Amino acid sequence: MVQATDLPRNEAGIATALGVLKQQFGERFQTSDAIREQHGHTTTWIKNQMPDAVVFARTTQEVSEIVQICATHKVPIIAFGTGTSLEGQINAPAGGISVDLTQMDKVLAVNAGDLDCRIQPGVTREALNTHLRDQGLFFPIDPGANASLGGMTATRASGTNAVRYGTMKDNVLSLEAVMADGSIIRTGSRARKSSAGYDLTRLMVGSEGTLGLITEITLRLQGIPEAISAARCSFSSVDAACQTVMAVIQYGLPVARIELLDALVVRAVNGYSKLSLPETPLLLLEFHGSDAGVAEQAETFGALAEEFGGTGYTATSTTEERNKLWQARHDAYWAMLALRPGCKAVATDVCVPISKLAEAVGLAEAKALELDLIAPIVGHAGDGNFHASLLLDMDDADEVARAESFVSWLNDLAISMDGTCTGEHGIGQGKRPYLIKELGGAVDVMGAIKRALDPDNIMNPGKILPG
Known part of the structure; x- marks a missing residue:
């Protein structure tokens, strides 16, 4: 199992916050090992780091109240959608509270004439398209899993349709978020363009819960093709x-x-x-x-x-x-697993300029062969994004070490080709070392934004940024 670093815990603050939240939320406050483990679950190979408790929120106001309690006692907060992220985004390396948003699952408004809708973050991609289909509309971003749209927004997800319809950053018009002090903001309107100040919508899209918790999203829709x-x-x-x-x-x-x-x-x-x-x-x-x-x-x-x-x-x-x-x-996916029954498929992704895709895939195939790894490759070829799915015996330490070497090499390869260490999985814990290699001093700017908006580092600490 690949290790993720534990961060210092605020034991006194966590204990106090747990008591307040339990009293306020009753049965929607859970501390059982099974639920905590589920909310620290990761679909990659990074170890599970459980939160101390899970709170099931139903409204933006409740999310605000949870954040205010945690902010008062300097307790970490991790948002949870469906748990399909791939780079350890929902782990709790410093403990704290997992805010489960699955009960915030309402489609609040559909504006068919404007081709947009407003939803809560727990609405899943498939549920939204089921709701829309009778109106001749659909939401095109398809990451494969039936992920929550809050999670897709937070990780700037994309998928097979990105070559035509773009990624989440192209399809989120505005959002509502609860910031680290519990304040509630809206980042924009339903207008298709705006020159009004900083683009806070794009700042929040892809922030992986490190700046605030997304509680409403206004999405761009498409007409179902003839x-x-x-x-x-x-x-x-x-x-x-x-x-x-x-x-x-x-x-x-x-x-x-x-x-x-x-x-x-x-x-x-x-x-x-x-x-x-x-x-x-x-x-x-x-x-x-x-x-x-x-x-x-x-x-x-x-x-x-x-x-x-x-x-x-x-x-x-x-x-x-x-x-x-x-x-x-x-x-x-299931076919690849059948190549080596009983093993775990660990997916990693990179993205390169399309002109470099053939070279990158060819080198990745050769590197896997050199390291004696089974690593079938599928790619969203239209935008230069591809995934290598390593089929691993997680009990074989030497094989896991070779796989780690392959992932590191692949990230470096993509960056050397003027590409990115992740086209759609996000940074989380797993890709943090490569973000600095890719962006250099720009990471310091991200850190300055993080400190300004979250001075106590309670919003999903240990993700994206170093330290």
């Missing part, structure tokens, strides 16, 4: 597939998704889902628009892929056939 077409195409090499992706982007083809699966992932999917795909790198695509538009896009992609040796090109606009085409991507 037609959707999907396609897949095999290539002889990662380089050929990535050259095709670059051509697609440079041509201006408005793809909604363009996913890369390396040969190892394709082999895994074939075995798991009883498919017979060529065991070479594969691109999976989706096109959104009118019937005529998606047909034209699919045809254009086919022509571009042919130039780079693409084979087995298949496209369809029927729902059943689309699902079959995307089965390889949907099954990828």
Whole structure:
């Protein structure tokens, strides 16, 4: 198990705050080991660091009251959505209070004419789209897991649709947040643009709970496309597939998704889902628009892929056939686990300029082979983001050490290519050393903002920033 550093605990302050919160919240104040462990759970390999208690909040005012109590006694506060973050964002290295926001799960308003909505942070991505579909609208950001939209906002999440619809930073119009002193702020309005002061919305998006707790979000929506077409195409090499992706982007083809699966992932999917795909790198695509538009896009992609040796090109606009085409991507996680039963899949991500994607993926495959690691790769090829999923025996200390070496090397590689150590997983605890390598003195500016807004360092301490 990869260790995360424990921070000094304020034992007296924690004990006092626990007593006040228990009296105020009754059954919604929990200290059982099972609930605390769940709220310190991390889907990566960083050890679980449990909070001292969990409080289930239902309103912004309650969140404010919790924060005020914790601020008075200088007790750490960690926001909890669904627990799907990947870099230890919800761990409690100094103990403290986990504020569970899952009961704040209401869609407060939908403004169909303006293509926006206002929601509480516990609303999940799937729940929002279920609520919207009868109005012909949808929210496009899809990180894979059914994450809470508060958590997605806090980690600046993205996913398979980012190449067309952007990331959370592009789709959050404004938000409400409780700051470290318990004050409640709104960062903007529903207007599509503003020149009014500092962009506090963007400051909070991606702050991972280190500046405040997000309690409402105003999101940009999209109309459900008239037609959707999907396609897949095999290539002889990662380089050929990535050259095709670059051509697609440079041509201006408005793809909604363009996913890369390396040969190892394709082999895994074939075995798991009883498919017979060529065991070479594969691109999976989706096109959104009118019937005529998606047909034209699919045809254009086919022509571009042919130039780079693409084979087995298949496209369809029927729902059943689309699902079959995307089965390889949907099954990828479970298929990769089946490559090595009983082992844990530890996912890490980096993002590089698209022109560097083929080189980065090729080097990552070679490095995994050199270190005798199984590390299948899937990527959001349209924006240069890819994930290596290390299949590890966590009881094998030597293998875990080699995996740590690989992750460190991969982060450094991405930074050396003018990329980033994380395209969408965030910094949390796991990526903190690489943020300094990537941004240098800009991290000091982040630290100054943190100290100004949270002088006692109670908001998710030990995340993003060093120390």
